[in-house]
Each structure stands twice: as structure tokens, then as C-alpha cells.
Amino acid sequence: MDNRHIAFIGAGNMSRSIISGLVKSGYDASAISAINPSQPKLDALQAEFGINIGNDNIEACRQADVIVLAVKPQLMAEVCGPIASLDLSNKLIISIAAGVSCNSLTEYLQQPIALVRTMPNTPSMLGLGLTGLYAPDNVTSSDRAFAGKLMAAVGEIVWSQQESGINQVIACAGSSPAYFFLFMEAMEQAAAGLGVAPDDARLMIQQAAVGAAQMVKQNPQLSLAELRAQVTSKGGTTAEAINTFEQHNLRSTVDAAMNAAVNRAEQMANQF
Ligand SMILES: NC(=O)C1=CN([C@@H]2O[C@H](COP(=O)(O)OP(=O)(O)OC[C@H]3O[C@@H](n4cnc5c(N)ncnc54)[C@H](O)[C@@H]3O)[C@@H](O)[C@H]2O)C=CC1
Numbered sequence: 001m002d003n004r005h006i007a008f009i010g011a012g013n014m015s016r017s018i019i020s021g022l023v024k025s026g027y028d029a030s031a032i033s034a035i036n037p038s039q040p041k042l043d044a045l046q047a048e049f050g051i052n053i054g055n056d057n058i059e060a061c062r063q064a065d066v067i068v069l070a071v072k073p074q075l076m077a078e079v080c081g082p083i084a085s086l087d088l089s090n091k092l093i094i095s096i097a098a099g100v101s102c103n104s105l106t107e108y109l110q111q112p113i114a115l116v117r118t119m120p121n122t123p124s125m126l127g128l129g130l131t132g133l134y135a136p137d138n139v140t141s142s143d144r145a146f147a148g149k150l151m152a153a154v155g156e157i158v159w160s161q162q163e164s165g166i167n168q169v170i171a172c173a174g175s176s177p178a179y180f181f182l183f184m185e186a187m188e189q190a191a192a193g194l195g196v197a198p199d200d201a202r203l204m205i206q207q208a209a210v211g212a213a214q215m216v217k218q219n220p221q222l223s224l225a226e227l228r229a230q231v232t233s234k235g236g237t238t239a240e241a242i243n244t245f246e247q248h249n250l251r252s253t254v255d256a257a258m259n260a261a262v263n264r265a266e267q268m269a270n271q272f
């Protein structure tokens, strides 16, 4: 990948995840800048990854070839306002924000832009991310290729043909690490109720989760239902646990939760 200079506008959780993955994958740290109003996160990023840091969005954007917009959706209009004064015609803009449409971003930046909307997730920090990407028709194949390679440096990528695909990625991958954390939290609480020592509970739950995820990854020929069946002895303990989940409507709860994520993304797109 050509080491274009990338400015991350907003140095929060998600920028940290992507920067960490990028540097670990060999991207030149001197070609990465992170910009944030407050200093502590910047200092930590510089100490850990050797990247450039700063507080001046405009100057960073002026110098960058690629601008990654990584602030909260509700701040996007305010952050883009001053950046709109720059000539962005030779720059690639990548947004990672949920619920801010290409139309809104183009309006905020007040000029035709080469824009790729992406939806990464926090496991990017380990190189285990999943990023959905969408680019309107005006984006060149070289900019598409760069955005794809950039996000592929921190995990798997999936291109959407339509912008609405980004909201599906939010439900399935952007937000979903939190679903798994919630499930593990619930298991941790139940384990405490069973009298398991906290450290033992964490170790057991963590290993089961990592092991289960690896089994999914390494057995693409097996459906998830088949993998589940391999654990579930007839008349045994797992069957009782699984029946309890089914009786308590786990599937419809998951369905409602993923639809709620998409609905919220659609609401945000009307708001921001
Ligand atoms: N956290 C996640 O798992 C994911 C987040 N996203 C998206 O990433 C974006 C950022 O989310 P997080 O990193 O979680 O939020 P965060 O709150 O951790 O980071 C945002 C950063 O922007 C900084 N900031 C605020 N005002 C600024 C300004 N005027 N100029 C420059 N920086 C400014 C904040 O100080 C903060 O460090 C959001 O739009 C979110 O929708 C997308 C995928 C996953």
C-alpha cells in the first residue's frame, strides 16, 4: 500500500484501534497523524505507536492526503465546518461515523469530495477487525483500493454496493463486539452466583469464547448449528442450557436488538 499521509480527526477508541492495527501491520508511523482537542490520548498514542500528534484539525487536514473523520456523529457538522475552507479536491476523505450519510458529509464539507464511508469495529486494534465500506460512484478505483487496503490492514473488509449496507454492517459487526461482551458479562454474573471465583470465571468464559470463535473460523464447512450440535449431547447438560435460551426467546431478542441498531442508524442519518 502506498504510504499516503493519513490524519485521524478525533483520537478516541476507534482511531486508536485502527492506528494500532495499522502500525502493527507495518504502515509507516511517520505518515500517520492523530488530532484531538485534549492531550492525554494523543500523548499515549505517540508514546505507544510513534505517530505524529496535534491539536489543529485544519493544519493536519491541509497536510494530509487522507482525512479520516473519527469524531462522534453529533460533532461531525461542527468539525467539518472549518475543514470546508480547504481545497479537498486531491484528498481522500474516509468517514468512520455511524449514522452520518454521504450527502450530509458532502454538505458539511461544501464541495465535491472523494468520500468513502466505512464501518469498522474495535477488534481492529488486534488486526481482527471487520470493516464495511461504501463509496459513491465518483470515487476513483485507486481511492477505493487505498481505502480497502487501509482497512484490510486491520482485519477483514466487506464492500457494500449501497449506502444502506453500512447500517447492516453496524448491526452485524460495528456494534456486535458489545453484544458478545454483554453475553460474557451475563455469564460472569451467573458464574459468581454459582460460587466460581472471579478470576476462574473470567478465564473459563474467555477461553470458551476464543475457542468457539476459532472453531467457527477454522470450520467454514460446518454451519453454526452443526458446531452447536457437536457440543450438545442428547439428554445432557448443554441441551438443558440451550433449551432454556430458546424458551426465553434468545433468537427474537437478538433479532430485536439488531433491528434496533439499524433503526437507530437510520434515525441518526436524519438527525446528523
Ligand atoms: N467505538 C466503536 O466501536 C465504533 C465507533 N465508530 C464511530 O467512530 C466515531 C468515533 O467513535 P469513538 O472512537 O468510539 O468515540 P470517542 O469519543 O472515543 O472518540 C472521539 C474523539 O473525538 C475527539 N474530538 C471531539 N471534538 C473534536 C474536534 N473538534 N476535533 C477533533 N477531535 C475531536 C474526542 O476528544 C475523542 O477523543 C463515531 O462516529 C462512531 O460512530 C464506528 C465503528 C465502531
Ligand SMILES: O=C(O)[C@@H]1CCC=N1
Pocket: 098, 170, 174, 175
Ligand atoms: O455505538 C455506536 O454508535 C458506534 C457505531 C458502532 C459501534 N459503536
